Amino acid sequence: MPQLSLRNPLLTPLQIDASPSLLQGMSPTLEADMRAYGCHLIQASGSVLRLPQPVMASAQVLLQRFYYLASFQQFPLRGIALGALFLACKVEESPQTIRDIINVMDIIVKRDRGYPEIVTDGYDAEYYDMKNEMVIGEIQILRRLGFNVQVELPYGLLVNYMRSLELTDQPQLPQLAWNYLNDLLRTPVYVCFQPETIACGAIFLAAHECNVPLPMSPAWWVVFDANGEDVMMVAKAAKALYLRQQPRIVPLTDEEMNLLSHGNLSSHVEAIRKERLQELQNTGEDSSTKLGAQDRRTTENQTGDTHSNEQER
Numbered sequence: 001m002p003q004l005s006l007r008n009p010l011l012t013p014l015q016i017d018a019s020p021s022l023l024q025g026m027s028p029t030l031e032a033d034m035r036a037y038g039c040h041l042i043q044a045s046g047s048v049l050r051l052p053q054p055v056m057a058s059a060q061v062l063l064q065r066f067y068y069l070a071s072f073q074q075f076p077l078r079g080i081a082l083g084a085l086f087l088a089c090k091v092e093e094s095p096q097t098i099r100d101i102i103n104v105m106d107i108i109v110k111r112d113r114g115y116p117e118i119v120t121d122g123y124d125a126e127y128y129d130m131k132n133e134m135v136i137g138e139i140q141i142l143r144r145l146g147f148n149v150q151v152e153l154p155y156g157l158l159v160n161y162m163r164s165l166e167l168t169d170q171p172q173l174p175q176l177a178w179n180y181l182n183d184l185l186r187t188p189v190y191v192c193f194q195p196e197t198i199a200c201g202a203i204f205l206a207a208h209e210c211n212v213p214l215p216m217s218p219a220w221w222v223v224f225d226a227n228g229e230d231v232m233m234v235a236k237a238a239k240a241l242y243l244r245q246q247p248r249i250v251p252l253t254d255e256e257m258n259l260l261s262h263g264n265l266s267s268h269v270e271a272i273r274k275e276r277l278q279e280l281q282n283t284g285e286d287s288s289t290k291l292g293a294q295d296r297r298t299t300e301n302q303t304g305d306t307h308s309n310e311q312e313r
Contacts, residue, residue, distance in 0.1 A: 007152065007194065008061075008150075008151065008152050008190070008191075008194060008195070009065070009148065009191075010191065010192060010193070010194070011068055011188070011191050011192055015068050016068075016188065016192065019031065019067065019068050019071075020067070020068070020069065020070055020071035020074075021034075021067065021071040021072045021073065023071075024071050024073050024074075025073075026071070026072060026073065030250070031067075031072065032244075033248060033250050034067075034072055034077055034250045034251075035063070035064060035067060035186065035187075035188070036186040036187075036244075037077070037250045038060075038063050038077050038080065038081045038084075039060040039063065039064075039185050039186040040186065041078075041081045041105055041108055041109070042056055042059045042060050042063065042081055042084060042085050043056050043060065043182070043185070044108045045085060045101065045104045045105045045108055046059070046085065048104045048107075048108070049096055049100060049101070049104055051089065051094055051096070052092065052094060053155065053182070054092055054153055054155070055085075055088050055089055055092040055094045056085075056088070057151070057153050057155075057182075057185055058088040058091060058092055058149075058151040058153070059084040059085045059087070059088035059089075060084070060185040060186070060190075061151045061153075061185070061190045061191065062084045062087065062088060062141055062145070062149060062151065063080060063081060063084040064185075064188055064190060064191050065145060065191055066080055066084070066140070066141050066144055066145065067080070068188075068191060069144045069145070070140070070144055072251075072257070073257060075137070075140055076133070076251070076252060076253045076254055076256075076257060077250065077251070077252050078105075078109075078130070078133055078252035078253055079130075079133030079134060079136055079137035080137045080140070080141065081105065081137070082101060082102065082105060082130065082133060082134035082137055083133075083134050083135070083136070083137025083138035083139075083140070083141055084137065084138075084141060085101055085105070086098065086101055086134055086137075086138055087138045087141055087142070087149065088149075089101075091149050091151075098131060098134060099122055101134070102120070102127065102130045102131060102134065103119050103120060106119075106120050106130065107119065109252065113249065113269055113272075113273060114273045115272065115273055115276050115277075116276050116277060116279075116280045118280070133253075152194075152195050153195060154181055154195035154196070154198045154199040154202070155178070155181060157195055157196060157199040157224075158177060158178065158181060158199040158202060158203065161199055161200065161203055161224055162174055162177065162203065164223075165203070165214065165215075165220060167203070167207070167212065170210060170212060172210055173206045173207060173210045173212055174206075176206040176209060176210065177202040177203050177205075177206035178202075180201075180202040180205055180206060180238050181198065181199070181202050183238060183241055183242075184198065184201075184202070184234070184237065184238055184241070186241060187237050187238075187241055189201075189234055189237050189238075193230055193233075193234060196224050196225050196226050197226045197227065197230045197231060197234060198234055199224070200221045200224055200226040200231045200234070201230075201231045201232075201233070201234025201235045201237075201238070202234070202235075202238070204221070204231055204232075204234075204235050205234075205235040205238050205239065208235075248266075249265060249266055249269050251265060256268070
């Protein structure tokens with residue numbers, strides 16, 4: 001009978017090198033961009049909703065785990081990102097309404113693509129499509145992960161480790177290490193290493209950037225049950241993240257995935273941007289025309305009332 005554990009499940013080397021998306025023909029660069037953008041959507045949406053950081057971090061880890069068990073081609077990114085955030089809100093006991101999550105993430109996408117930032121009507125087809133995607137995404141995450149949605153995060157360990165190393169009084173190092181933990185969520189690090197190693201990697205890189213020496217006799221990470229090579233790999237993953245180019249436009253739906261395969265995604269997004277901006281401009285002009293006509297009628301009525309009063313006098 002398999003034993004249950006509260007430790008984070010980690011990937012095997014085979015899973016890391018042969019994800020379902022790669023096996024179905026996706027390039028490693030595109031897969032990394034889609035993972036990073038999905039985590040960006042969750043983090044940005046959670047910030048707008050004022051969710052605690054553990055909620056946003058758990059949702060991003062769930063998304064990373066899911067796409068090592070299923071492919072982007074089979075399950076589009078938008079629905080899984082919505083479902084992961086919705087599920088993490090429940091797991092971490094910070095519930096949010098479906099409408100709030102959908103509206104906020106939709107606005108984030110529109111802002112990133114240069115679309116007019118108009119909140120989706122809760123009764124139109126686009127809203128119901130995203131609602132269905134969210135529900136299906138949540139179900140698929142639970143199904144693929146076997147309902148194992150426990151996520152152990154390194155934030156508490158980071159604070160304790162820095163206190164033990166007497167680093168909390170440093171002016172920049174604690175915040176820098178915390179930022180590294182947040183940024184590493186966009187990489188597969190959280191599904192490859194346990195929290196102790198990730199916390200040590202963030203401290204190592206922050207101390208290196210701030211020129212703060214750390215004890216090496218014995219090596220400080222040994223005290224925290226971390227392996228030196230693994231700590232270096234975590235630090236290198238963080239550095240590599242900042243050297244990557246700005247992610248391109250990535251497909252969020254089945255339709256956009258098909259457009260990408262034919263090389264038409266960028267032109268499609270640009271065409272929609274121009275169309276929606278034109279619609280917004282036309283709507284503004286119509287509103288101005290109606291307001292102008294209303295002002296003229298109001299002025300005429302006031303003028304007529306004035307003449308009538310003068311005749312009465």
